[in-house]
Amino acid sequence: MAHMPGEREPSSLPSQEEIRGELAGIPLFEDLDESELDRLLVGAAPVRLETGAAAFHQGDEARTFQVLVRGRLKLSQVTADGQQVTLRYITPGEMFGGIAALNGKPFPASALAVAPSLAVRWEREAFQRHVQELPRLSWKLIGELSRRFSEAQSRFREMATERVERRVARALLRLAHQTGRRVEEGVLIDLPLSRQDLAEMIGTTQFTVSRVLSDWERRGLVEAGRARVILRQPHQLVLVAEDLAGSEG
Amino acid sequence: MAHMPGEREPSSLPSQEEIRGELAGIPLFEDLDESELDRLLVGAAPVRLETGAAAFHQGDEARTFQVLVRGRLKLSQVTADGQQVTLRYITPGEMFGGIAALNGKPFPASALAVAPSLAVRWEREAFQRHVQELPRLSWKLIGELSRRFSEAQSRFREMATERVERRVARALLRLAHQTGRRVEEGVLIDLPLSRQDLAEMIGTTQFTVSRVLSDWERRGLVEAGRARVILRQPHQLVLVAEDLAGSEG
């Protein structure tokens, strides 16, 4: 792929001005006025991540607060006995690694790019200063943390009370909501998502996920390809997730 | 029980001055100076809760932010299909119902006093104003939310990857850390805690919890009575929780 004149070098980093534009579009910062946004820019540095690259590793000291601008990351954790757990996928506009940075703990998980990505990062102290000096930012952050907490709690409740099939349905619906893209056949989850990935999100095995998806595919609810899932009848999936949807169609 | 002169009426409410003293001792507010504490007092009202009384009900609009001063509460949720889940126990110094109040959602759970309790409550708007006007408070709140989030996430991971026995061990250790009291035989979990309660915390049944505790009792790790648990060998329990502790002693 030759470099074409006038075309932006794919791996080049955005200018301060461009960063400013990106940040202005992020919900966490939407309440800031022009001058506050300028202050926020102090210490903001862009970071490019190739697919497969890690934004940070589990156990590392959390020195940075980051926000994803483009791409997709997977936040996952390895337990003491070696099991892999996926905590969440991160899509543009979301902060990541922020909680560890805010409370001074090491990162509890690793963040891996699953698509070419671009993030903006601040050193921990710089971002802490911003939070302390920009009340509108800290208020937003409180809202964001509340939301995250509620989500984590819901997932806990689901794990505690629901069976695998239902958890798969919920995971897919959540992902569709987050990264779904309308395509001809239905809603495509716009993320490389293998059976194993799904299994790690809901605490089961790739085998069980495979069986569930095969069943749904037979019944026309989804189309499941290689690391690729399309929801053909999201509404039916909602029935599976929410209620006893009568196991046969 | 006759009322004795000079003794405080048990159901009387504390004065503003006493509330001030209580709040000053709470971690969330420890960074506030004298004048900030005075401002915080605006809108703060004491609430007494008898054992069995609810501080709020799941589904209610979250109109208040509360902090527990004395006693113990149980935060629990009923799922759509009627299963009971216990999210956590609340001990003095902890906020509760706060997250719903901060992000304007209805309470996702009910808070029930399991011992005579005293709380301080603010109307949502009043507390929001305090948070927005007291940067030191909002910083603390961010820290508290981060911690809560991390805890919820850990519990999720445990549910996703660990078997029942280990989850019971973790739940007991967590409770011991939170409400443990040294007694002659070991560490007493200072809370009425039935098998059913434990089951609801970790997503299993009272039967399974009973079997696990009976086994541990035989092995001398715990002493389990009627709604009452004493850890005789907390260290052994840590081994169960953390690692493969060799199933026989």
Added chain:
DNA sequence: GCTCTTCCTTGCTCCAGGGCAAGCCGGCTC
């Protein structure tokens, strides 16, 4: 095209733990 790798499927076995029934125990009220 062929090969290698990775992901996916499916059949079989096995077991942790859920569900239920029966009965026990300890503390309460009358």
Added chain:
DNA sequence: GAGCCGGCTTGCCCTGGAGCAAGGAAGAGC
């Protein structure tokens, strides 16, 4: 003391889903 009630225990059965093995299919690299 008698009876009751709520919590606890234990035995039995049964199933959801884990674990494993063998083989198939879709890309990726040559």
